[in-house]
Amino acid sequence: MATPDFLDAASALLGPRGFTRDPELVEPWLTDWRGRYTGKALALASPASTAEVAELVELCAEHGVPIVPQGGNSGMCGGATPDESGHAILLSLRRMNAIRRLDPQAREATCEAGVILQTLHEAAAAEGLRFPLTLGGKGTATIGGLISTNAGGTQVLRHGSMRAQVLGMEAVLADGGVFDALTPLKKDNRGFDLKQLLIGSEGTLGIVTAATLRLLPALADRAVLWAGLSAVSAAPRLLAHAEQVAGDALEGFELMPRHSLDAVLAHVKGSRNPLAGEHAWHVLIELAADRAHADALPGLAQTLLESAFEAGLVEDATIAANEAQAEAFWLLRDEIAPAERALGPAMQHDVSVPVATMAAFIEETTPLVEERFPGVRVVAFGHLGDGNVHYHVLAPEGAVRGEWELEQGKQISRFVHDLVDEWRGSISAEHGIGQLKRDELERLGDPVQIHLMRAVKQALDPQGLLNPGKLVPLAREAANP
Amino acid sequence: MATPDFLDAASALLGPRGFTRDPELVEPWLTDWRGRYTGKALALASPASTAEVAELVELCAEHGVPIVPQGGNSGMCGGATPDESGHAILLSLRRMNAIRRLDPQAREATCEAGVILQTLHEAAAAEGLRFPLTLGGKGTATIGGLISTNAGGTQVLRHGSMRAQVLGMEAVLADGGVFDALTPLKKDNRGFDLKQLLIGSEGTLGIVTAATLRLLPALADRAVLWAGLSAVSAAPRLLAHAEQVAGDALEGFELMPRHSLDAVLAHVKGSRNPLAGEHAWHVLIELAADRAHADALPGLAQTLLESAFEAGLVEDATIAANEAQAEAFWLLRDEIAPAERALGPAMQHDVSVPVATMAAFIEETTPLVEERFPGVRVVAFGHLGDGNVHYHVLAPEGAVRGEWELEQGKQISRFVHDLVDEWRGSISAEHGIGQLKRDELERLGDPVQIHLMRAVKQALDPQGLLNPGKLVPLAREAANP
Numbered sequence: 001m002a003t004p005d006f007l008d009a010a011s012a013l014l015g016p017r018g019f020t021r022d023p024e025l026v027e028p029w030l031t032d033w034r035g036r037y038t039g040k041a042l043a044l045a046s047p048a049s050t051a052e053v054a055e056l057v058e059l060c061a062e063h064g065v066p067i068v069p070q071g072g073n074s075g076m077c078g079g080a081t082p083d084e085s086g087h088a089i090l091l092s093l094r095r096m097n098a099i100r101r102l103d104p105q106a107r108e109a110t111c112e113a114g115v116i117l118q119t120l121h122e123a124a125a126a127e128g129l130r131f132p133l134t135l136g137g138k139g140t141a142t143i144g145g146l147i148s149t150n151a152g153g154t155q156v157l158r159h160g161s162m163r164a165q166v167l168g169m170e171a172v173l174a175d176g177g178v179f180d181a182l183t184p185l186k187k188d189n190r191g192f193d194l195k196q197l198l199i200g201s202e203g204t205l206g207i208v209t210a211a212t213l214r215l216l217p218a219l220a221d222r223a224v225l226w227a228g229l230s231a232v233s234a235a236p237r238l239l240a241h242a243e244q245v246a247g248d249a250l251e252g253f254e255l256m257p258r259h260s261l262d263a264v265l266a267h268v269k270g271s272r273n274p275l276a277g278e279h280a281w282h283v284l285i286e287l288a289a290d291r292a293h294a295d296a297l298p299g300l301a302q303t304l305l306e307s308a309f310e311a312g313l314v315e316d317a318t319i320a321a322n323e324a325q326a327e328a329f330w331l332l333r334d335e336i337a338p339a340e341r342a343l344g345p346a347m348q349h350d351v352s353v354p355v356a357t358m359a360a361f362i363e364e365t366t367p368l369v370e371e372r373f374p375g376v377r378v379v380a381f382g383h384l385g386d387g388n389v390h391y392h393v394l395a396p397e398g399a400v401r402g403e404w405e406l407e408q409g410k411q412i413s414r415f416v417h418d419l420v421d422e423w424r425g426s427i428s429a430e431h432g433i434g435q436l437k438r439d440e441l442e443r444l445g446d447p448v449q450i451h452l453m454r455a456v457k458q459a460l461d462p463q464g465l466l467n468p469g470k471l472v473p474l475a476r477e478a479a480n481p
Numbered sequence: 482m483a484t485p486d487f488l489d490a491a492s493a494l495l496g497p498r499g500f501t502r503d504p505e506l507v508e509p510w511l512t513d514w515r516g517r518y519t520g521k522a523l524a525l526a527s528p529a530s531t532a533e534v535a536e537l538v539e540l541c542a543e544h545g546v547p548i549v550p551q552g553g554n555s556g557m558c559g560g561a562t563p564d565e566s567g568h569a570i571l572l573s574l575r576r577m578n579a580i581r582r583l584d585p586q587a588r589e590a591t592c593e594a595g596v597i598l599q600t601l602h603e604a605a606a607a608e609g610l611r612f613p614l615t616l617g618g619k620g621t622a623t624i625g626g627l628i629s630t631n632a633g634g635t636q637v638l639r640h641g642s643m644r645a646q647v648l649g650m651e652a653v654l655a656d657g658g659v660f661d662a663l664t665p666l667k668k669d670n671r672g673f674d675l676k677q678l679l680i681g682s683e684g685t686l687g688i689v690t691a692a693t694l695r696l697l698p699a700l701a702d703r704a705v706l707w708a709g710l711s712a713v714s715a716a717p718r719l720l721a722h723a724e725q726v727a728g729d730a731l732e733g734f735e736l737m738p739r740h741s742l743d744a745v746l747a748h749v750k751g752s753r754n755p756l757a758g759e760h761a762w763h764v765l766i767e768l769a770a771d772r773a774h775a776d777a778l779p780g781l782a783q784t785l786l787e788s789a790f791e792a793g794l795v796e797d798a799t800i801a802a803n804e805a806q807a808e809a810f811w812l813l814r815d816e817i818a819p820a821e822r823a824l825g826p827a828m829q830h831d832v833s834v835p836v837a838t839m840a841a842f843i844e845e846t847t848p849l850v851e852e853r854f855p856g857v858r859v860v861a862f863g864h865l866g867d868g869n870v871h872y873h874v875l876a877p878e879g880a881v882r883g884e885w886e887l888e889q890g891k892q893i894s895r896f897v898h899d900l901v902d903e904w905r906g907s908i909s910a911e912h913g914i915g916q917l918k919r920d921e922l923e924r925l926g927d928p929v930q931i932h933l934m935r936a937v938k939q940a941l942d943p944q945g946l947l948n949p950g951k952l953v954p955l956a957r958e959a960a961n962p
Contacts, residue, residue, distance in 0.1 A: 105721050106837040150670050161668060177929040186867040187642060187833045187910040189631050189681055190922055191952055192934050196677035200670055217728060240586055247698060247773035248729050292728035296777050352668045356587045386667040429668040441671055448658040452941070453673050459940035460933070471672055 006063040010045060010089070013055055018046050018095070029073055029090055030082065037078035037435060040086035041068070046095045050170060050178060050209040053091070057207065058176025060089065066465045067091050069203040071113065071145025074137040076350070077434025079149065079202045079470050088468070093144045096209060099123055107215040108167060108184055113144025113208050120213070129215040132159035136334070144208045150200030152430030157385035158251045161430065162199065168212035169195040174461040184212045197456065202432055203467040205460045220294035222251070223287045223301035224326040227308065227317035228279030232359045235283060235384055238313045242285055245304045249293065252286035253385035260336045260381045267339035274329060275316045284333050336381050337390070345395040345404050347412045353425035355387035362389065365419045369393060373412055388429040391416060417444060433471045442473035487544040491526060491570070494536055499527050499576070510554055510571055511562065518559035518916060521567035522549070527576045531651060531659060531690040534572070538688065539657025541570065547946045548572050550684040552594065552626025555618040557831070558915025560630065560683045560951050569949070574625045577690060580604055588696040589648060589665055594625025594689050601694070610696040613640035617815070625689045631681030633911030638866035639732045642911065643680065649693035650676040655942040665693045678937065683913055684948040686941045701775035703732070704768045704782035705807040708789065708798035709760030713840045716764060716865055719794045720836070723766055726785045730774065733767035734866035741817045741862045748820035755810060756797045765814050817862050818871070826876040826885050828893045834906035836868035843870065846900045850874060854893055869910040872897060898925060914952045923954035
């Protein structure tokens with residue numbers, strides 16, 4: 001429990017800009033952006049440097065004060081929201097927002113945890129480079145949060161998730177020690193790669209304060225294709241074909257059912273179907289090239305289109321004639337979530353299975369869910385190339401938002417997660433575990449792996465002060481076989 | 482200590498093919514291939530399945546018997562050689578040599594730990610695919626050993642080290658539990674990525690029994706360039722230029738000094754200098770393309786060559802006219818180590834620094850080493866694109882092999898490692914730590930990181946039975962600040 005001594009010391013350490021208990025300043029950060037979780041906090045700490053974070057964490061360790069780290073507060077699973085006890089401090093990294101170094105020659109940027117993704121995009125673009133990870137929340141998501149959740153997005157197919165972008169890392173550990181592995185070494189085999197352990201650990205093992213990230217040459221050109229398919233089972237064959245024909249140029253492969261396209265067309269004013277006919281499933285394919293390969297790109301897109309027709313993989317397909325049309329195609333994909341939401345309540349699941357079985361998973365599980373819960377409709381869309389779809393279960397017509405989720409939501413999610421588990425998939429593809437899925441991880445997780453996670457957590461945070469109640473299942477005392 | 486009970490139980494578990502104490506069968510595996518380390522073992526265990534490994538490890542845990550896992554016994558740092566106590570069993574994974582699954586569509590292979598790298602190369606090639614990691618020991622190195630040491634090689638620049646190839650993993654933990662994360666999921670954010678912790682841990686945290694590895698489309702064509710430079714400082718600029726012009730087609734960038742080229746030309750019968758004139762430094766550049774990009778490759782190589790001339794980055798350069806010439810260029814690179822060895826004794830260092838500073842590191846540290854140890858000569862060559870060079874210090878003329886290393890070798894290595902540390906580099910770029918560098922890691926490692934490593938080791942292997950004496954520094958009791 002925090003003592004007045006702790007509060008005085010923290011306040012003296014961080015000063016008025018860095019430490020406040022003013023409810024008006026603290027409260028906006030106590031609820032996650034989706035409004036699912038609200039907690040309480042002893043205070044809001046906003047250190048301005050790694051040294052301040054380290055001193056604060058050491059102080060918390062001495063006084064046994066829990067810490068909830070927070071970046072842009074745009075996470076999907078309540079991982080940055082404190083519990084209701086009010087014992088924890090909320091540690092915001094937002095003031096640490098410097099890009100310490102951007103080296104165009106080495107194509108690296110060293111960013112503090114609070115740098116906003118969009119800011120990094122802009123800084124890279126100014127040097128003719130790009131940071132190859134993006135997602136809807138780019139205007140609020142921070143580098144620290146993206147690393148802590150190993151964020152995904154629409155470019156994982158080609159460039160990997162956040163883990164693949166991190167060349168170096170600085171973090172503060174539970175005892176206030178500073179883990180300094182910021183210097184990027186392409187090859188370094190001096191033992192356990194501890195930064196890999198911190199990536200995706202949602203602030204439960206350490207607090208990321210900075211990272212060195214890889215940058216790529218800016219794209220010189222892209223080609224966006226839209227295809228209509230008769231069945232979802234045609235999609236993985238089209239994906240394999242696209243990989244074979246386009247190789248490294250394949251940058252995105254997004255799948256959506258007719259239901260989602262219709263919803264978007266109804267929802268977004270002025271939007272139109274890229275194809276004239278009607279198709280059960282639609283695929284958006286993006287090819288991209290840097291300067292060295294830009295000349296070959298239009299020919300490659302044409303070859304892909306024609307060969308897909310010849311091989312009978314598509315019912316119809318078209319290539320965006322210009323950049324405006326390419327953006328219009330992507331808008332149809334990006335607007336699915338809001339368009340589906342406008343139709344009524346839904347349970348959303350961020351799941352993955354092996355890429356090769358995703359289409360079969362959708363095909364075979366849809367009737368099971370729809371039979372088990374009469375009146376619901378399954379809509380699955382998203383990153384087929386990553387084996388990751390957003391598997392939404394729409395409420396029956398007339399269901400009341402807020403009530404239906406409480407009545408049937410949990411049952412539906414358990415049913416969907418059981419199916420994912422049977423297919424050897426993951427109940428969290430890209431959003432993480434946080435508070436939202438901790439019970440489900442405990443219920444379905446491999447006991448050996450959960451035991452390992454707990455052992456690692458105990459070793460790195462013996463007092464259990466780092467983001468308590470998140471991610472790590474605590475209840476299975478005798479789980480290890 | 483092992484009891485007769487343990488020996489009986491292990492023998493009954495594994496049978497005569499899987500368990501032997503016959504010195505003739507055990508001894509060949511008690512010395513590392515470079516002949517630097519020789520140990521003793523209680524027995525040689527060669528289980529045939531993951532289940533057998535798990536039962537054996539459980540038995541060892543019960544009886545407190547240490548385990549030294551071994552793959553191809555081709556490691557560079559004595560990581561697979563037991564100590565002299567004779568208390569440990571040598572656990573060979575060589576009988577587990579099945580490719581359980583090779584899926585050309587998904588481009589994945591699930592290999593048991595004992596599969597030899599060359600075998601995987603051949604299996605992939607038979608399906609029009611390739612496994613994008615190779616190294617000199619490919620005829621003996623096993624998948625398990627490559628993962629445990631996070632092996633590098635000549636293709637890291639483009640494709641990353643072994644870590645980047647591992648999509649899924651199966652391992653046996655210290656208590657005999659089976660960690661099963663073989664199913665490859667492109668996106669999976671269910672907590673700590675524990676397989677990342679096992680990669681590169683040299684058998685000290687668990688025993689890798691199988692892995693799912695990524696495959697790539699076979700290369701359709703390659704272009705190999707040879708360039709002569711006036712100074713090593715021109716090399717990073719040429720690298721940056723090659724990255725800009727060739728983008729993803731850049732597959733290799735190897736550096737060698739004139740001394741190494743001369744040594745190879747003298748050592749390898751029939752070899753010839755690709756360039757007519759004399760140059761202080763030489764660079765081999767490989768560009769490669771899959772089917773989708775093969776047509777553009779010759780033009781790309783020509784553009785790279787011409788633009789490098791125009792930019793004044795090379796004194797002279799040429800493109801291999803055909804595959805035979807390309808192989809001859811690569812032979813000049815691959816024969817450096819034997820050619821230098823033929824000249825006399827040398828201390829070899831596998832070190833890395835940030836890519837951007839490698840040339841300056843070579844330029845600035847060479848005179849320091851040569852002044853400090855009169856008569857020696859520094860020869861640095863290798864993977865400049867990875868910031869990884871093999872930094873050899875050749876003995877003075879007339880030095881006696883075997884004596885000189887003992888007299889001056891350790892002093893020289895400490896001096897070189899101190900320099901690497903000053904330049905924020907790694908004393909092990911790709912070979913690992915094993916027994917060879919454990920003291921140096923202890924001497925130079927960051928105390929925070931060493932403390933973390935020990936905490937993780939303690940958590941996962943509380944009895945300290947997995948590959949004792951390797952990798953993890955044990956002495957710094959009060960190291961954590």
